[in-house]
Amino acid sequence: MAGIAESATANPDASFIVHGDESQIGPMIARKKALAGRCQIRHAPRVVTMNDKPSQVMRHGEGTSMWSCIESVRAGEATVAVSCGNTGALMAVSMIRLRKLPGVNRPAIACLWPSRNSGGFSVMLDVGADVKADAEDLLQYAMMGASYARNGLSLERPRVGLLNVGTEEHKGRAELKAAQDLIAARAEAGGYEYVGFIEGSDIPGRRCDVIVTDGFTGNIALKTGEGTAKLIADFLKEAFGANLLSKMAAVLALGSLKRLQKRIDPRRVNGGVFLGLNGTVVKSHGSADATGVAAAIGLAARLAQSGFHERLAARLASAGRAGQDAPQDEDATPGAAEKR
């Protein structure tokens, strides 16, 4: 609730529909001045826990706050949904209630990543919606990621890279070589520039704005990066606490260190965006504090205001039409064209 109040102040045009047990959240909202007149409550008596299995929630999730939240996007009451809940369950409920966009095979989760790019961030997807992706899926990730970078990071023509174990043409898995050809061929339709294969070391670099990979590799890269940043931050804290001199140094460098902390603060990049559904869903870290929740809501508001969802859907539809001339359609059975 503190995060909603923070984001209400930062986004004066936003209004909120809050889902949960009314007897609990009603009084909490009433206590926040920033939320006066800007919140509606949808009573939902049940909750999805972090241990609930996605398949169970998909079948029996009605009446939970998560279900109610997604339902408000489906009904068109809300432009975008934000949740701090169980990721697998949230994706399952989003899939079953919002349904996939026409032409999308696997939805993806996109995250922002601190990098050396001029805006300070890159987009990476998929970071965990699905453990695998074939060449066509990776092409769709490129399309959706570019659309997200255009609307979320204000980049006119985002640079897309495909994550691999080396930058040479002959390296990596077979599906990556196939995806490379597809992504390069559709750059014009997708409104992006394709920079080729990139390596793990390029993720925080400046070679591209959108990092395309399957959800298994993306999830492990994301968590490895977060874990490494956390390890170094802890080592740094120890280093400054080591002796009197270093403690004095920490006081002197306070301003600079705070700026550094802000640059690598995971709370500032909080919010994985579900792409490829009929509606936008932003997933916040389960352990997010008020600052983190406010960042996720801020991202959701930015995407809603830019008309991101409509633009993404239009881009995928036009790319789908362009794709009908592509070589893989030559194998289409007679009559298939009529169904399109």
Added chain:
Amino acid sequence: MAGIAESATANPDASFIVHGDESQIGPMIARKKALAGRCQIRHAPRVVTMNDKPSQVMRHGEGTSMWSCIESVRAGEATVAVSCGNTGALMAVSMIRLRKLPGVNRPAIACLWPSRNSGGFSVMLDVGADVKADAEDLLQYAMMGASYARNGLSLERPRVGLLNVGTEEHKGRAELKAAQDLIAARAEAGGYEYVGFIEGSDIPGRRCDVIVTDGFTGNIALKTGEGTAKLIADFLKEAFGANLLSKMAAVLALGSLKRLQKRIDPRRVNGGVFLGLNGTVVKSHGSADATGVAAAIGLAARLAQSGFHERLAARLASAGRAGQDAPQDEDATPGAAEKR
């Protein structure tokens, strides 16, 4: 050559066989006092470049310093090989000349990773020998990684974790579930403890000593971690250079910062070890300076002195025998047992 000299001082029992153009390396060795009487030279007129394709080097690599170096391990003149050259070519030459250990399907490259473990490091493999691995390969990685941790990190009973996108039993790819069962079942024979699935955030953590994964995922995790550490180090440098106060702070904190730098210095963990061959090969970073080269040679010397290679081969052989009682052998065709 400066790295060899550094390691000669640090490892008084080691002696060196240096491979390369004698007219170039002869005078360089003569100038290093630390190397007096401790170096033999094997003249090799040709070199493998970073752009040479592994398949080409495999066929036409004779006469190169890399080939000569691996050959000295094959002939039993050298206990362990160290090279800073082209990784793919080095693996190809090692495979063709040293051959795989009996029972090993895919050799692996193992690296050390700074972590919160008491020794300060974990072992991760495979970090790039092959882009894929099935359940049996992952079991062999667990065996070989545990053997490496026992001999390289002096851990009696290393804890092995299998890298996945979540720690729950039902998560991840099918081959990981199969590998999980195999690795858990052979813990006794392999002399390790199996801790279950781990996530990317556990790589720099304290949950396990050996991280098992396929070469695609491992390579991306390794480079993502290195890239993230480099990004933060650069941000830190900028932060301390920001203004007069922060510059003064840097001077005060110099000692602590130097210790921090040492803890995360990639040169200290320089050296990927090729496992699963008839001989040990240590691959140093191509861009390593004298400190990095000395670290790789130091690692090689430690492994040679502990009799690592013989222990690993013995462990795999006994595990192979134990495996004959395992369930998957029930399908064996009649008569197959005689061939064992």
